[in-house]
Amino acid sequence: MTTANTIHLCNDELELIVDLQGARIKRLATKDGLPILQDCANKSAYTPDECGGFVLLPMGNRVAHNCYELPETVAVATGAETETEPETEAAVDAAATATVRTVMLTKTAPDGSEYLHGTGWTSLWTVESCARDSAVLTFANHHEEAGVGYNFAAKLQLSLQGRALYVELQVQHLAAEPRLYGVGFHPYFAFDAAADELLLSTTAYAPEKEHHLSDTYRENMGNWDFGHWRKVPDVFVNHAYQGFQGAKLKRAQHGATVELSSSCDYLMMYRQQGSGFIALEPQSHAVDAAHSVGRAGLKLLTQEFPELRSWWQIKLH
Numbered sequence: 001m002t003t004a005n006t007i008h009l010c011n012d013e014l015e016l017i018v019d020l021q022g023a024r025i026k027r028l029a030t031k032d033g034l035p036i037l038q039d040c041a042n043k044s045a046y047t048p049d050e051c052g053g054f055v056l057l058p059m060g061n062r063v064a065h066n067c068y069e070l071p072e073t074v075a076v077a078t079g080a081e082t083e084t085e086p087e088t089e090a091a092v093d094a095a096a097t098a099t100v101r102t103v104m105l106t107k108t109a110p111d112g113s114e115y116l117h118g119t120g121w122t123s124l125w126t127v128e129s130c131a132r133d134s135a136v137l138t139f140a141n142h143h144e145e146a147g148v149g150y151n152f153a154a155k156l157q158l159s160l161q162g163r164a165l166y167v168e169l170q171v172q173h174l175a176a177e178p179r180l181y182g183v184g185f186h187p188y189f190a191f192d193a194a195a196d197e198l199l200l201s202t203t204a205y206a207p208e209k210e211h212h213l214s215d216t217y218r219e220n221m222g223n224w225d226f227g228h229w230r231k232v233p234d235v236f237v238n239h240a241y242q243g244f245q246g247a248k249l250k251r252a253q254h255g256a257t258v259e260l261s262s263s264c265d266y267l268m269m270y271r272q273q274g275s276g277f278i279a280l281e282p283q284s285h286a287v288d289a290a291h292s293v294g295r296a297g298l299k300l301l302t303q304e305f306p307e308l309r310s311w312w313q314i315k316l317h
Helices: 089-096 293-297
Strands: 006-010 014-019 024-030 053-056 067-071 074-076 081-083 100-104 126-130 134-141 152-161 164-173 179-181 184-190 197-200 204-206 237-242 247-251 256-262 266-271 277-283 299-301 307-316
Touching: 006 126, 006 134, 006 152, 014 152, 014 164, 067 179, 164 179, 184 256, 184 307, 247 277, 256 277, 293 299, 299 307
Parallel strands: none
Antiparallel strands: 006 014, 014 024, 024 053, 053 184, 067 100, 074 081, 126 134, 134 152, 152 164, 164 307, 179 299, 184 277, 197 247, 204 237, 237 266, 247 256, 256 307, 266 277
């Protein structure tokens, strides 16, 4: 069902309400009222931390200096970035002096200070189709709203399947020049730090450093290892993980477990001290991947290889 700028989906188990402004989830709950994500159905205006979740595109998180560099001599064969290999001394000299283009990103944070999660979460989406328990939303970024050269189209599929929400995001690059892309999902799970527990399957962890970027990944996760059921410390958290293979939240007072799975290899854990949520954000790339060796999960999309897609699932047990 669609009313004004909101879609309302349901099945025999779950209810989902989505605001078309930013495709932001306002409610994901059981039919008998147990909130799975932070419930903001009664809020007409809210900041990102006051909604239930949204998708991240064309890149999640922050990017240092709100820009990155791409060599103009880039050659593409497989959808990933590769540089032309010079075969002569002259070619070596030419490659050494190849022009590098700085790609500027739009400052999309609410206070206008920095690039944050792109534009999908701030823009109006259109309903392509809507049934009782599923919907397809689209979003066009044709005027470089996310940054120089970022013209793309996105399609978001939302589907209630029994006691699960399935989310799939497809992004298609439309511009002539290639650009780096990565996607993510930013759900704010309803969470009681005093009672609930977390189980997290990952291989390494990176604590936050200055400017809300991530430090070096390390296998020894110390107090932030959730390889067994544990409560999450009630402090400000903004840590990154890699090797993500799933997460579970034990809602102790409700006798329920919420499971998160995804096609993505990276995860952000974010929480404000004293809040009623914990954000577990599966993403296709690491924080500030545009400045890391190998681009850490980002894909270079071109006219020849224009598409990127990922999926996420939240299931109640």
